[in-house]
Amino acid sequence: xxxxxxxxxxxxxxxxxxxxxxxxxxxxxxxxxxxxxxxxxxxxxxxxxxxxxxxxxxxxxxxxxxxxxxxxxxxxxxxxxxxxxxxxxxxxxxxxxxxxxxxxxxxxxxxxxxxxxxxxxxxxxxxxxxxxxxxxxxxxxxxxxxxxxxxxxxxxxxxxxxxxxxxxxxxxxxxxxxxxxxxxxxxxxxxxxx
Numbered sequence: 001x002x003x004x005x006x007x008x009x010x011x012x013x014x015x016x017x018x019x020x021x022x023x024x025x026x027x028x029x030x031x032x033x034x035x036x037x038x039x040x041x042x043x044x045x046x047x048x049x050x051x052x053x054x055x056x057x058x059x060x061x062x063x064x065x066x067x068x069x070x071x072x073x074x075x076x077x078x079x080x081x082x083x084x085x086x087x088x089x090x091x092x093x094x095x096x097x098x099x100x101x102x103x104x105x106x107x108x109x110x111x112x113x114x115x116x117x118x119x120x121x122x123x124x125x126x127x128x129x130x131x132x133x134x135x136x137x138x139x140x141x142x143x144x145x146x147x148x149x150x151x152x153x154x155x156x157x158x159x160x161x162x163x164x165x166x167x168x169x170x171x172x173x174x175x176x177x178x179x180x181x182x183x184x185x186x187x188x189x190x191x192x193x194x
Contacts (some may be wrong), residue, residue: 002040002187005030007065009055011045011080015172019180024188033064041074041187043180044081046134046170049089049106052080053096062097069099074163074190076183082166083137090140100164101143108138108155108168120169122158122179123149130176131157131169138168163190 005028006016017027020043028035036042042065044052056062069075077085077100084096088103115134122129131152139156142148150158150167158167158179163186171179 001026002184002191003028003038004041004043004184004187005035005039006043006045007061007081009059009061010047010052012170012172013045016043016045016078016180019172019177020184021177022181022184025184033060036064036068039068039073040191041076041183042068043183044075044077044084045172046079046081049080049083049096052084056084056096065097066099069097069164072163072190074165074183074186075099076165076180076186078167078172079134079136079170082139082168085164085166086139087143088141100159100161100166101146102139102159102161102166103141104137105140106137107135108140118152120150120152120157123147125149125178125182129171129178130174131167131171132173133157133169134173136168139166 003026008029085100086102086104087098090105118131120129120131121127146159146161
């Protein structure tokens with residue numbers, strides 16, 4: 001069994017849990033820092049990145065999350081989760097966790113009313129991955145170690161760096177669980193049985 005956690009401070013936690021379902025996956029809803037110790041991988045759901053950061057600080061998650069990232073265990077950030085992972089946020093002086101070498105622009109596709117859905121071609125996953133974009137960021141720049149795995153209209157919307165995976169859209173709000181199952185496969189590859 002592999003343990004995949006979902007940081008449950010904000011966002012569609014239940015939907016992420018459903019998308020991760022597999023016979024060998026134990027999903028853990030993470031509300032306390034000590035739960036990070038039992039995880040093989042971690043998902044940052046969408047939400048509002050500034051609010052999420054405030055909650056991360058309030059509940060003492062910042063250093064434990066940095067340590068988790070430093071351990072090399074896989075992390076997957078969707079929408080606001082991708083913003084938390086970026087080393088640079090356009091128009092913002094300081095990044096949050098700064099674990100993925102990329103620059104993101106918040107709300108780059110517009111406000112809530114500009115939300116849209118689109119089919120995406122995602123490298124290693126498929127041609128018709130369903131993307132739900134809600135106040136979504138754009139990945140504006142990636143470093144040399146980052147692999148661009150999906151674009152929409154010429155803009156980067158998904159990327160991977162080693163064991164870190166990030167996307168601008170909300171894969172959990174669809175019936176297509178391939179992004180989550182891809183992340184689960186990353187966790188399996190990285191998992192060292194005790």
